[in-house]
Amino acid sequence: MAGKRTVLTVRLRRLAAQLFEMREHAGLSKEDVSGRTGINVTTLYRIETAQARPQRRTLTAMLDLYGVTEQQRADAIQLLADALRPGMSRPYEASLSEVYAAYINFESEALSARHYQTSYIPGLLQTEQYAMAVIDTAMPKLEGPVLEHRARARMDRASVLTKDDALELWVVMDEAAIRRVVGGQAVMRGQLDRLLQDIKRKNVILQILPFEAGAHPGMAGSFTLLDFHDPADPELVYVEGIAGDELIEGHPEIRRFGVIFDQLRAMALSPRDSTAMIAEAALALGGR
Structure with a gap:
C-alpha cells in the first residue's frame, strides 16, 4: 500500500521550505509559476508542502524562474538528491x-x-x-x-x-x-x-x-x-x-x-x- 507514496523526511521538508521562500522572494504566485513553466498548480502546492518530491527537471525549471544564486541552486539540487535516499522507515x-x-x-x-x-x-x-x-x-x-x-x-x-x-x-x-x-x-x-x-x-x-x-x-x-x-x-x-x-x-x-x-x-x-x-x-x- 505504501510502495509509491512519498514519506516525509528531514531533507524533503527543508527543500520544500526553501522552494516556497524562493518563490515568495521572486514575488511570484503559484499561478504565475504554473503559467511560465507549465507545472500544475496542484503539483506546486504538493512540492511546497513536502507532499511530493519534485523531479529533477521540475526543480530546474523552478530554480531558473526564481533567479537563484549558483550556491542556492547547488544546495537545492543536493537536497533533492538527499531526499531521494530512503529514510529509516x-x-x-x-x-x-x-x-x-x-x-x-x-x-x-x-x-x-x-x-x-x-x-x-x-x-x-x-x-x-x-x-x-x-x-x-x-x-x-x-x-x-x-x-x-x-x-x-x-x-x-x-x-x-x-x-x-x-x-x-x-x-x-x-x-x-x-x-x-x-x-x-x-x-x-x-x-x-x-x-x-x-x-x-x-x-x-x-x-x-x-x-x-x-x-x-x-x-x-x-x-x-x-x-x-x-x-x-x-x-x-x-x-x-x-x-x-x-x-x-x-x-x-x-x-x-x-x-x-x-x-x-x-x-x-x-x-x-x-x-x-x-x-x-x-x-x-x-x-x-
Whole structure:
C-alpha cells in the first residue's frame, strides 16, 4: 500500500521550505509559476508542502524562474538528491501509517526528543515482547506478519539511542505505564528490567509522574517534541491519538507543547526517585 507514496523526511521538508521562500522572494504566485513553466498548480502546492518530491527537471525549471544564486541552486539540487535516499522507515512503510513513518524518519535525524507518555512505556525503550503485546492490544485485527513488522520497526528505532551521535531523550511517563501489566507478568518484568538498564545511559533522562500529583496538563494525550541539529530544520511535535497521529509545526503550537512538557517534568518525580519507583514495581512482579 505504501510502495509509491512519498514519506516525509528531514531533507524533503527543508527543500520544500526553501522552494516556497524562493518563490515568495521572486514575488511570484503559484499561478504565475504554473503559467511560465507549465507545472500544475496542484503539483506546486504538493512540492511546497513536502507532499511530493519534485523531479529533477521540475526543480530546474523552478530554480531558473526564481533567479537563484549558483550556491542556492547547488544546495537545492543536493537536497533533492538527499531526499531521494530512503529514510529509516523505508523497510517498514508497508506496515506503517504515513504519519508514523515520517515521524520515524524525523526521529532518526533529531538532536533531542522530549516525550510525554500517558499509558505505556515509550517505543524507544520497549522490549520486543512488550511492543508486540502493546501493538496487538491497540490493533487486535492486525495479521501476524504485519504485527511482527511493526514491532521490528519499533526495535530498530531504538538504534538512535546508541549511535555515535545519539539522540538525547527526556521522558516524562505517567505512573500508569509502569503499574499496568502488559503481556503478562514475565513480559512486564522484562520490560521494567530493560527500562532500568536504558535509563543508565547518559543520553536518557526519565521521570515518573506519580498518581499523587493529581490532575495535570498532559491528561489529554501523549506527544513528542523533536529538535534538530540544523537551524534550517524547525522543531516539530508528534501527537498520538486514537483517531490518528499528527505532525505539528509552527512556533505557537510548538511553544504550547514545550510549556506543557516543562510543567509535567516539574510535577514529576526526580530521575533518582523515578528509578526507585520502577525498581519497586519490578520487584513486586517477582520472577527474577
